[in-house]
Amino acid sequence: MSNPEQYSAIKELLYKMADDQLIIGHRNSEWTGIGPVLEEDIAFGSMAQDKVGHAYNFYQLLHEMGEADPDTIAFQRDEKDFKCSHLVELPIGEFDFTLVRHFLFDHAEYIRFEILASSSFEPLANLAKKYKGEIKYHIFHANTWIKQLMNGSEESKARIQSSFNELLATSFSIFEPGPFEDLLIQENIFGGEKALETKWFETINTIASDNGIKLPEVSDRTIAYGGRKGYHTEFLKPMLLEMTEVLRSEPGAEW
């Protein structure tokens, strides 16, 4: 990397992506053992592990750029140091809610990785290419479930629709712009949150209307911003405390 500002821009990008992956991975893992059916329990738990795996690799890349080691980054930061979006912090709710969040998040993730696959920052491009297949499965899984439930009973349709009503405004929190947008675009490191948001909305809007879902009007797409600056919902802190409970009970223990 040629200059310090570029370095900071990449780190900012890596932190927010990895934090989203870790937090949604942890949230989704809360379904382990209580998934709606055995097969889905296995599939959903496995995808949650994929997410944590992605976070690990991005933290590892940050470590190679001079940050702390992945375990320290993941488990020993304060809430305000996390740069995850509000969308991923929310509790899992009922399965329809989790499923719609997974649908909204993973479509953004898939397009993000597609853009990053041609990043001028090679280590990032390599990771994006490496994990594109996993995320492709994640959206295949999400799309299939949405289709299934929108072709199901009155209840399943109503549940999916109401989860979209509840989540759509918050899902724009993924695209909260950072301080280095222009630089990232200019240096071909990343195409920027705005471009990602536009493409994402086109994608989910098409799938939604194909399946009879009416996306609610969102008058203010910035309503759930703040996460990328370290301002979080009330739900993140208790989750972090739970995630680090064992570690804190015996600091420095060897595993």
Next chain:
Amino acid sequence: MKTVSLDPRISRISDLPDQDETIIVERQEGWITYEVFHQKKTGTQHTHVGIVHAPNPEMAIVFAKESFGRRGATSNIWVVKSEDVTALDYTDSDIFDTTAEKTYRDASFYKTRDKIDQLKESEGHE
């Protein structure tokens, strides 16, 4: 004192249905059973690996991928409705019984295996 757990596995125990309530599941009310066939490498045979329950073939593929394709190499997966499989009755297994004097019909007299082993040995393979 009753503490509320953050862990949904614990907090949802209270949501379980009443013990006295009898749940009757009609045939086909649940999902369909699909047989799963897993292919390690393109060109090799698909091997039967187990079953999944799903409402349709597309969902069966989604489930089969994680249940049977997440460890080790996978090139492809097939799912087939179990009810589409035709099988013999086990009471008819005696049709496979063969008699001892017909070993000339088995492929056990070919010497190729020995020759391959010999060749490998001469080339220094194990």
